[in-house]
Amino acid sequence: MSDSYDVICIGAGPTGLACAIDAKLAGLRPLVLDKGCLCNSLFHYPTNMSFFTTPERMEIGDLPMTTAGGKPTRAEALKYYRRAVEHFELEVHQYEKVERIEGQDEAFRVHTTDRAGLHHEYRGRKIVIATGFYDRPNHLNVRGEELPHVSHYFSEAHPYWNQEVVVVGGGNSAAEAALELFRAGAHVTIVHRGAEMGRSLKYWVKPDIENRIRGSEIRAMFDSHVVSIEPSRVIVKNGRSEESVPASQVFALIGYHPDFDFLTRAGIALDAKTKKPAIDPETLETNLPGIYVAGVVVGGLQTSRIFIENGRFHGRQIIAAITGSGKLSDREPVAPPGE
Numbered sequence: 001m002s003d004s005y006d007v008i009c010i011g012a013g014p015t016g017l018a019c020a021i022d023a024k025l026a027g028l029r030p031l032v033l034d035k036g037c038l039c040n041s042l043f044h045y046p047t048n049m050s051f052f053t054t055p056e057r058m059e060i061g062d063l064p065m066t067t068a069g070g071k072p073t074r075a076e077a078l079k080y081y082r083r084a085v086e087h088f089e090l091e092v093h094q095y096e097k098v099e100r101i102e103g104q105d106e107a108f109r110v111h112t113t114d115r116a117g118l119h120h121e122y123r124g125r126k127i128v129i130a131t132g133f134y135d136r137p138n139h140l141n142v143r144g145e146e147l148p149h150v151s152h153y154f155s156e157a158h159p160y161w162n163q164e165v166v167v168v169g170g171g172n173s174a175a176e177a178a179l180e181l182f183r184a185g186a187h188v189t190i191v192h193r194g195a196e197m198g199r200s201l202k203y204w205v206k207p208d209i210e211n212r213i214r215g216s217e218i219r220a221m222f223d224s225h226v227v228s229i230e231p232s233r234v235i236v237k238n239g240r241s242e243e244s245v246p247a248s249q250v251f252a253l254i255g256y257h258p259d260f261d262f263l264t265r266a267g268i269a270l271d272a273k274t275k276k277p278a279i280d281p282e283t284l285e286t287n288l289p290g291i292y293v294a295g296v297v298v299g300g301l302q303t304s305r306i307f308i309e310n311g312r313f314h315g316r317q318i319i320a321a322i323t324g325s326g327k328l329s330d331r332e333p334v335a336p337p338g339e
Contacts, residue, residue, distance in 0.1 A: 026319050143228040163187065197209055
């Protein structure tokens, strides 16, 4: 087949796939590219994770999602999105990193490198960037953060049974990791800059973690921050004093951010403070004609404002703009945060 497409979607997460489905349903030829596997971010979520939503709010292309319980598990979601790709016969190229975008509206050239080191070039009339944020962790920027026992992702707790583990952060990721580690027999210390755990904790996680802390089953060091990390300990500062905390494993779970460098290299203008891309809120087209953004990238640093539940509808806005149909569907379009 020709390497020329109507729409090239960069990012094979739920939002990128939804955009490709909407394009195909509109009679366009889409291509989806991802530097990792299909739904790479979801794949790297904790193994035993369940989503904080219902199945129908994760559906794309009006394809029903069936689950054993009320909330989809990571495994069920991955199976569903694989099935969606097969059902709509989407062309998805995994493990191809987009190096650069050249050209102009109606005549773009996307250059990629696959995991074998081979280079590819694709031509596309329009570009949709839906690269998410989960593969770009926020860093502590302290000495020792590059050590092998430091991770910005948590997968499962079993390997840390009877081990000293430090979890840095106060949000849902940190709280859920701390609870799972505690229940697997790890000795857990939470280090958090705030005076308490985050206010946005899931309603069933909040009392659980607070009770574990109150009962001294999980140690929490609030109003504290990591100064440095060493092979077997973490130096934590609280006020004017410093404390050495034993740690055979450190999970720095302090959030993630979109690949802003990729956006600026493409020529997309970003707000200096919020990092939101310059877009038309109705069409999600950027300052570069023919290049659109979808999903969490739309919100810049406000990564907690856009989820699968609302980002999956961005494709309808974009494809309506591309085709000139003027129809976004019977559902409300999702405007960027702050609009």
